[in-house]
Amino acid sequence: MNVGVVGCGAISAQYFQTIDRLPQVRLVAVADLDLDRAREAVRPYTGVDVLTVTELMADPRVDVVLNLTVPAAHAEVALAAIAAGKHVYCEKPLAATAADAERILRAAQDARIRVGCAPDTVLGTGTQTARKAIDDGLIGRPVAATATMMTPGHERWHPNPDFYYVPGGGPLLDMGPYYITSLVTMLGPVTAVIGAANRTRAKRTIGSGPRRGEEIPVTVDTHVTGVLMHASGALSTLVMSFDAAATRAPHIEVHGEQGSLVVPNPNHFDGPVQVSRIGEEGWRDLPVSAGYLEAGRGVGLADFAATPAGHEPRAGGSLAFHVLDVMESLLASAHSGAAVTIASTCERPRPVPVPTSPGDMSSFT
The missing domain is CATH 3.30.360.10 (Dihydrodipicolinate Reductase; domain 2)
Structure with missing residues (x-):
């Protein structure tokens, strides 16, 4: 999946490092309210465009929006991504309130869009x-x-x-x-x-x-x-x-x-x-005896990208909700x-059954 990131604060560097080394995902664009901060954040990486949020949402290359904004903005950015036909993977929590999180999941279901969320x-x-x-x-x-x-x-x-x-x-x-x-x-x-x-x-x-x-x-x-x-x-x-x-x-x-x-x-x-x-x-x-070896923040996004259609990602929206x-x-x-x-429930996410490299595509299926 081609990844567009909204929000280039302190946590973004860890995600960029993980995305850079995993074959399931590729960073193509970033956006931030402070474009200079966005440019500085992706300076070590080649081929990454710095865009406005509106431009990133409209970019046809972007398959999934990685939402690294502050919690109060999670719902607004996620709903905009869904409206643009993009899958969404969000930094925790899924939204500032359960009501907003429910709006995200309902909109995603209606649009047949997948939602994932940290922590991974x-x-x-x-x-x-x-x-x-x-x-x-x-x-x-x-x-x-x-x-x-x-x-x-x-x-x-x-x-x-x-x-x-x-x-x-x-x-x-x-x-x-x-x-x-x-x-x-x-x-x-x-x-x-x-x-x-x-x-x-x-x-x-x-x-x-x-x-x-x-x-x-x-x-x-x-x-x-x-x-x-x-x-x-x-x-x-x-x-x-x-x-x-x-x-x-x-x-x-x-x-x-x-x-x-x-x-x-x-x-x-x-x-x-x-x-x-x-x-x-x-x-x-x-x-x-189990789990992704040498994992970093963003391995859940790679797991999300490689999860077959019809299956809930291990770091999925229903668990986060x-x-x-x-x-x-x-x-x-x-x-x-x-x-x-508690009104909601969820399935226990599928285990990562054996110690395996997150770069091994077969480990995600």
């Missing part, structure tokens, strides 16, 4: 090896999981962190997709949630770049916790925070009747998976104090 980190060897261990029965029936992300906030390092603290941002909408997508990949869809949330400070101070020292308002919850009830019966406890100095908690643990797994950071593609079974002493590393629905429902529960039933 779950396609790497970390989460996929853990999933295979669970599916193979290594820890018995899963009964519980914990997922923990606690930092002081992204304003310490990001020069323009405003969008992290407006609707569509916050620790849950920003980092939650990695953790919840991993939990759904391993344990299946979520049927209900109950949550609690708060915000510690009304303002944040930018810590780097030309705006260093500038204060920005906080309009979203910055500490969110809750319990996810999976259709499988497992219960996942989630903590997402921009209000903590540090944590020693594992990113994800999964506990079964016969043992427990430590799952690596779902914001990364790889990392050791550890197991401790009843009757064993301590923890041992599992060998890599379900994850967004779970997050939005968790916030609703936090504000109401009552459990919320």
Whole structure:
């Protein structure tokens, strides 16, 4: 697929590097509100046109629009791409709200357009090896999981962190997709949630770049916790925070009747998976047994491009919508104090069955 990218911010460089080395996708055009930023972003690559958004949408070469804009613009750009007859692959979350995400999927279905969405980190060897261990029965029936992300906030390092603290941002909408997508990949869809949330400070101070020292308002919850009830019966406890100095908690643990797994950071593609079974002493590393090797951001787009017609991509729109629905429902529960039933569902995405190079076309079928 020929790829046109809208949005050339910080994350775009990682996508460009991955696209450049994979045969399933080819970068042909980029667009950004700041054309100079777009030109600088693609300077290392030859044959890539810098266009306006309108020009990119009209370009007949572009098969799929890679939407790397801020969350508040995800729906607008995705709907414009669909109207132009382009497939869409979006940076997470699929949209700032579940209602907007539903509009995207409905428009895509009507136009017979496919939608994919990050995160694709779950396609790497970390989460996929853990999933295979669970599916193979290594820890018995899963009964519980914990997922923990606690930092002081992204304003310490990001020069323009405003969008992290407006609707569509916050620790849950920003980092939650990695953790919840991993939990759904391993344990299946979520049927209900109950949550609690708060915000510690009304303002944040930018810590780097030309705006260093500038204060920005906080309009979203910055500490969110809750319990996810999976259709499988497992219960996942989630903590997402921009209000903590540090944590020693594992990113994800999964506990079964016969043992427990430590799952690596779902914001990364790889990392050791550890197991401790009843009757064993301590923890041992599992060998890599599934997932795309040496993957980078954009491997989900390549998977999307190579997925046969009629099949849902592993990083597909229905999974992204379900994850967004779970997050939005968790916030609703936090504000109401009552459990919320999740209206949506999804299939567990197909596993990446063996360790394989993302450049191997046969691995995507």
